[in-house]
Amino acid sequence: MQAFTFYVGLCLTLGIAILDSTITVVVAQGTHHGSSVIPLDQRDCSGPNPRLTPTTIQTSLRLADLRKQMEVNRVRAYIIPSGDAHMSEYTAEHDKRREFITGFSGSAGLAVVSIYNAAIWVDGRYYLQVEQQVDCNWQVIRADDIGTLTPFQWIENELLYGYPVGFDPKTMPIQILKDAEEFFSTSPKRLRMQRLQNNLVDIIWRNQPPLPDNRLMVLEQKYAGKSWQEKIKDVRKVMQEKDANTLLISVLDEIAWLFNLRGTDVTYSPVFFSYAILTSSSIRLYLSAFNKTKDDRVFQQHLNVCLSPYEAAPCVEVKTYADFYEDVMLVGTLVRGKIWIGSSANVFIHDVITQEKKLTELSPIVLMKAVKNPIEQRGMKNAHIKDAVALIEFATWLEREVPRAKGNIRRLSEISAATKLETYRRMQDGMKGLSFPTISGFGPNGAVIHYFPTEATNVAITNKNMYLLDSGGQYLDGTTDVTRTFHFGTPTAFHKEAYTRVLMGSIDLARLTFRTGIFGRDIDVVARAPLWASGLGYKHGTGHGIGHYLHVHEGPARIKYGYRPNEAALQPGMFLSDEPGYYEPNSFGVRLETIVMVVEKPTTHKFSNWTFMGFEPITVVPFEPNLINYDMLSYDQIVWLNEYNKLIERTVLRELSPEAQKWLRLRTKQINVENTNKMNRNPFNSATSTNLGMLTLVAVFLFSSIVL
CATH class of the missing domain: 3.40.350.10 (Creatinase/prolidase N-terminal domain)
Known part of the structure; x- marks a missing residue:
């Protein structure tokens, strides 16, 4: 299955290359602006004197204590997943066992400790963050890279014949156990998974916070x-x-x-x-x-x-x-x-x-839970209007403060900006708290996909680089999650190209029409295509479900290529994020996240018994004209953007202060489309769309046939 998933991805990638031959040139020339030198904000374990970062957690004593317990329980390796007994993505302090033993605070990851070594697996969202947080006791394995060792292959390399691998059955996902037992059953070393009565991390965790029991x-x-x-x-x-x-x-x-x-x-x-x-x-x-x-x-x-x-x-x-x-x-x-x-x-x-x-x-x-009822739908829309008011008022304030602060971190920083935004949100009716810690990343910090500022990493926000802001709130009538990227000075040509290509992908996905039975994995390529066409991309999903005053990440639908068990097809009433991005290591990040609702879409014709659907934007926060290269946008993309800007003005303008109204109007001006080339440069709206569409459908058909 993994091989076939890769094959489908390869076909789609080649399809983009066929449609835009410049990708071959870009890859050959190597336009990536990164460096092979390990940056100062990441650990360097290559020499005899390792260099750690101010955010690194020292784990030597914790690992020594854990290995003593492993010896007591007669296991030679121990698996520590991220979740709790309920398989939660976001856990209470009591259940942050993987974070305690590794120092890595991301929401996803798997740690394995053997008698002599330790390793942690992370996905593409956390490649930079993990290098800033774990010490040199840990081998970091990038799970999304082709050819990397799985946890079970790593364990096989570590242990001798017949050795037991310990785990806590109350915190272990059943799928990980099934995968492990299947792998070890064919391994010549015949390793075996061993259930332990007590969690070994709990035993060594002094001052572990108690299990919460707050009022309901x-x-x-x-x-x-x-x-x-x-x-x-x-x-x-x-x-x-x-x-x-x-x-x-x-x-x-x-x-x-x-x-x-x-x-x-x-x-x-x-x-x-x-x-x-x-x-x-x-x-x-x-x-x-x-x-x-x-x-x-x-x-x-x-x-x-x-x-x-x-x-x-x-x-x-x-x-x-x-x-x-x-x-x-x-x-x-x-x-x-x-x-x-x-x-x-x-x-x-x-x-x-x-x-x-x-x-x-x-x-x-x-x-x-995922298919919201009419009251929940109305509540989600109301919550996003209130959230937009808070974010627009904040952005108005921030744009005013940047030149006044003049780079003084005590006056304006990533942390103080996040705190100020929370203040604006708490002014809104029914606001109960944040839906996740605010991702407030300026410049290089914005390239860390799930970056959260700390005192050790906090920097001033100036007019010299990009500022990525991903935030959300919990309201009685809904949960919000929105990302916008800003530049308060003069962006470079590459800043504008990256932003515009991300915007193109976001718009193309938002205006897509699809039929009954289509999964998010089937349409993920639409958002990536404008980036792939120039040799760029991102290593995270394009969209996730969102709860109604519940989890900010919700299944069973998502927009991410590749087969996943229990994924559901898109249905009217589902709310998902539309969030392509681009992250230039050690330089800047761009992400544009808009919550959309799946709705039935009128069509000229009616084929078979299919229902045709599309997305209705629920987030009503404008994009940044300062960062858009309008010459790159197609006629259809500009038409969509004009309609979106009208929606924003119609929905939130009267809720804003006079200063914020002025800020908003500057960003929702209608764009002249009369001189736009209608045979646009976007492969999904041009004559070449037929070829790419056919390629995508063939890949989806083949994939579905294999799965079924």
């Missing part, structure tokens, strides 16, 4: 759009169709959505530590905050909490968080019929359910 909040139906009783009914209907008697729910945002509850146990994500077990006749909810719900009348009334286990439904039996693992073992033993385990359940849960009882599929809640 009821999300009113005027925001949720449906009562929890209606949602339970919908889920049970799907369970019946699948002939499942019981559903085990372990993912935090699924539980929060299902019961119309929100919490504060995980920073930036309004979720709470919990599990749930749903049958055709009972509902059980397991809470870390169990003791704090006993005297909470609003909570008790909202869920119609059962006064006894035998009370007539619909009521919810509330139990302690620790009770779940005892009850799930009883379920595995006593329940007859199929037990539905979401594909995100941890290994421990999978272990206690026998194979003949187990139904392992994507939880029915995932798709219900």
